[in-house]
Amino acid sequence: MVPFTRRTFLGSLAASAIAPAAAAPAVLTRPIPSTGEAMPLVGLGSWITFNVGNDPVARASCTDVMRAFFAAGGRMIDSSPMYGSSQPVIGEGLKKIGATNVFSADKVWISSGTRGPAQIEASRAYWGVPKFDLLQVHNLLAWEEHLPALFAMKAAGRLRYVGITTSEGRRHGDFEKIMRAHPLDFVQLSYNILDREAEQRILPLARERRIAVIINRPFREGDLIKRIARKPLPLFAAEIGATSWAQLILKFIISHPAVTCVIPATTRVDHVRENVGAARDPLPDMAMRARIVQYVEKL
């Protein structure tokens, strides 16, 4: 495994680049290891927030969030068939915005391997994209059957990247085994200031295996923000350009060199701008990361 040392840390920060965007402020990117494609460090999740059914007002709000996300320089939007109406809501937003730069990340989530292709096709139709950039096996459900099918799609040119997901620290043992045994492009898992188990094995393994890492639930579905929102933002937050707790939390996550993209979910335009704004220099160095952990753990 590649140890997480000051040297590797500085090296990975150097690998991060500022991606110029024509109509948006520049955000930091990190390369997807398997191809070198630059990925903005902050993406957009859709768990709960985009599951608004056929509510026209809420759907319009979601479109506004997506519009602000792209305008700020974001690319990756992540969803799943498990997320209720999130997929059609995303599709409607993409169509209204006319977005061409989206990095579409979705999942297959069905216990039957034979029904996987039909679910994927339904998801693609909801999104309204010609093909997905990334498909992941959601929570490792029936991964033995789905992974070969996803690799076959990739080989046939009907998919660009293949991945697996877990959340809240579940099945990390199985996760590791699959990461070692299969040529994955992406893994997705939970990681934040208080939940750092992934630092021990999964994140170093991802670096060693040259697998991109997506981080979900950066705010513990809002609980982390609720818990610390009333506490004062530490003065040292200004040193890394963090103007809010959300930015401090996100900067902590994306400053880990194994992380390719974090996908906070939100229903608010100001929050999505704030989130993408975290992907700007400066990012915390190792000493600052330690200070952040120490400060938050004492709250």
Added chain:
Amino acid sequence: MSEWWTYSLTNFLLFSPRTYYRLFELTNADIWPLQLVTLALGLTIAFFMMRSQAWSGRAIAAILAALWLFVAWTYFLERYDTINWAARYFAIAFVLQAALLVWTGVIRNRLGFDPPPRWIGLALFLYALAIHPLIAPLAGRPITQAEIFGLAPDPTALATLGILLAAARPPPHLFAIPVLWCLITGLTLWTMESPEAPVAPLFALLTVAVAISEALAARRKMR
């Protein structure tokens, strides 16, 4: 589902409270002024319970069955199903309750009322009809999000429990689905940290306790 013990109820909540309560607002807007019709049907049921006739039980069961079907269609399938894949199973349960009401109450005429109806049942029914819709404004939400008898599942289930408590020798199997729904909705609201979360489960437990004690008392009398 592996490592099931690591999951909490919040892991199964697919939507935000704001989205959940908007469902009622959208339903209310869609079907207006049917609210007036369901409330009128509720008052009719109360009247039938108070002035019981031989056909009252049949009429009440028929009205209730129609409203359970209506909730299954307009709320669960048209609305809730768009944010929760479990809604279709709830719809099936509501259709089943409608079928049970038709079979037991309309066809077999087993839902009878001895005047005066038991006050506790009548009180619970009137709560579901008149007080429960006020929870929305009392909790700081707009009145347009009011949950109304015959249109929303919670007041419909609570009103049904009230009717069963008010009835003479109510068939036990008619309690099952309304009680189960009250527990499910309580868990959903509790997960959403809604202040009214205990309301439906408490009324359901009260109903079960009263129904059991009355059944035991009736059995003692028969001895």
